[in-house]
Amino acid sequence: MRRPTIVTVDDDPDVSAAISRDLHSQYGSEYRVVAAASGEQALATLARLALRDQPVALIVADQRMPAMTGIELLRQAETHAPGAKKLLLTAYADTNVAIAAINDIGLDYYLLKPWDPPQERLFPAIDGLLTDWRHANPDRAGGLRVVGHRWSVRSHEVKTFLDRNHVPYLWFEIDRDAEARRLVELAGATTDHLPLVLVPDGPNLRSPSPLDLADALRIRTRAEQPLYDVCIVGGGPAGLAAAVYAASEGLSTVVVEREAPGGQASQSAAIENYLGFPKGLTGSDLTHRAVAQVSRFGAEMVLAREVVGIEPRGPVLGVRLAGSGEVEARSVVVATGVSYRRLAAPGLDGLIGRGVYYGANAADAAQCEGDEVFVVGAANSAGQAALNLARYAKRVTLLVRGGALEDSMSNYLVERIVATANIEVALRSEVVGCGGDTHLESLTVADRDSGARREVPASWLFIFIGAAPRTEWLGEAVARDPAGFIVTGQDLTSPAYAARWALPRPPMALETSLPGVFAAGDVRLESMKRVASAVGDGAMSIALVHRFLG
Structure with a gap:
């Protein structure tokens, strides 16, 4: 990739020289740093770079400029550099304005002046922004x-x-x-x-197959050690958090994931209520950061391998993999999460993968450009998907079985959906049929109150309903409730499950009916079904693993 550009904007010559000097010293080998003395000059520079097809990675703008404020400049800069990260330099008195700009213009970060020493205050913030930009704009040449x-x-x-x-x-x-x-x-x-x-x-x-791809790309698909302190089954937020805490505390750790790291959370176009990220972050970004932490602390990740069983073998536990292979560990954390429940509608199953999808990657939105898109569901995942798809689709129709979005979706998402012109919300509606030969071409939608049906043209249907735990592989080894969620801790002492616990000591908080096996995240009975709570479960599970290992 040609060297991307960082544009700085400040009308104070001394401040402009200082920020340019600091950025040149830290990033000059990889980025061009271009300084502008006003908003108008910065817009002209951005227009020139756009005409030359030169990528702009970051715009650093001072808020208090006489002719055009930093926020006004960053809003107009979207025309010429829509993918650039936006950093606002501001005084303490303007922090409320900066926070409001997170929603108004998608501001990525604001930094209070002065930023000395830059090694502590400036560079860490910019490092994160540039890493995110690089991740969103990879160099695909020769790839x-x-x-x-x-x-x-x-x-x-x-x-x-x-x-x-x-x-x-x-x-x-x-x-x-x-x-x-x-x-x-x-x-x-x-x-x-x-x-x-x-x-x-x-x-x-x-x-x-995924395993063929992983092997060709040299993604690790086999465990390297004969025995681990802990084997974590599932690489979603709970599993990745468990891996970070386990490896950082000296436990030999392996994560086995059947698809790719991140779980359902990795597919979210925006996670906006996660603590510490006022602008929010994509599920892909969160996963990317978590995987880097896992690798940094030395945990192994085994990908594209499905776990099909678990069995006690004296002092260790055997985790069996599909096809061939196994992992032995002194303890196991089950963090396999949940999948979306299947939608029962005539014609639907034959069109899965050909216009009908369960869940949606953030990257799926671009392929829907100009098309009619339907989303089934009323939880936060459905709302985020609808907003992301609406950036490209001609129209997005959100089909909701209930009578109000507010009953199951966070208020901030409801407000944004209502304000988006090309999103239509159809309450008390459900899909009762799908049509199409080689791919989805139409849907039959029923009104749940009147029973009236209508057929509508559709190329895309994304389904976000319910939560079915991925626990069938556990068989009878671990107690589960009738819906398949894993029973842990005090719930194992209830009359329905008491016979499944054989030790004289009580089970620990996240421990399952099989001693030494713990459950974390959405797969656990009565879990919160939120990213933050899954991360908390993952961290807590390792504290209990330490106690179990003695």
Whole structure:
């Protein structure tokens, strides 16, 4: 990638020189630093960079400038540099204005002046902003290429795996791109072999499984040690938090994840109520940061491997993997989370992966540009997805079984949905049928009160309903309630489950009916089903693991 640009804007020559000097010294080897003395001059600079197709990574603007305030400049800068991160330099008296700008213009960060010493106050903030920008704008030159069908189940699986594992790639649609057809011919393949994944330094992959992809990309798919202190099953927020605390406290730790790190949270376009991030952050960003922490402390991550069973083996526990292989550990944390419940509607199952999807990656929105999109659900995940999809779709219809969004969705999301012109909310509505040959083409929507039905054209349906725990692999080894959620702690002493606990000591708070096995996050009975509570569960589980290991 050409060197991205950092633009600084301040009308005070001394302050402008100081910020430029500090940024040059820290980031000059990777970024161009361009200074502007006014908002007008900065806008002209941004227009010139846009004309040259030069990427702008960060705009640092002072708030108190006479002709144009920093916030006014950053609002107008969206025209020329829509993806740039925005940092406002402000005085203490203007903090309320800066906080309001987080909602008004999507301000990423504000910093009080003076920022000395920059190593403590300026650089850490900018490091985070530039890391996020780099993550959102990877250099794809010479990288992975994927050729496939827009409405192919396997193509969607491949793209989802790559997106969720933060692997940059270029997508070529076989029915739209001449280059796609050329690549298939060069690879000696046919359309029956799609999706075709062209790895720069490895063999071409024809319709690969997630495990094939992981192996080709040198993503770890096998545990390296014969025995661990703790094996964490599931790499969502609870599992990643458990891994950070376990590894940082000296426990040999392995995380086994069947798909990619982050769980359902990684697919969220915005998590806005997570403590410490006033602007919010994407699920992908949160996952990226958590995985970096896990790696920093030395925990292993085994990806694209599904766990199919667990069994006590004297002083250790055996965790069996699908196909072949296993992991042995002195303790286990189950953090497999939940999946969306299936929607029962005629014609729907045959269209899954071909216009019908359970959940949605933030990256899915761009492919819906100009189309009619429907979202089923009324929880926060459905609301965030609707807002993200509305950035590209012609119209998004949110289908809600209940009578009010406020009954199940956070107020801040309800307000934003109501204020978005191309989102329509259909209350007391449900999908009762799907139509289409090669992909979704229509939906039948019923009014739950009158029973009236209407057929509407639709290319995309994203479903966010209920929570089904991923616990079937536990079999009879671990007590679960009728819905499949894992029973832990005091709940094991109730008459319904008391017979499942065999030790003279009482079970610990997150301990399951199998001693040494703990449950954390959404998979646990009576859990909060929030990212923050899942992280708390993960941290708490390791404190209990320490106690169990003695």
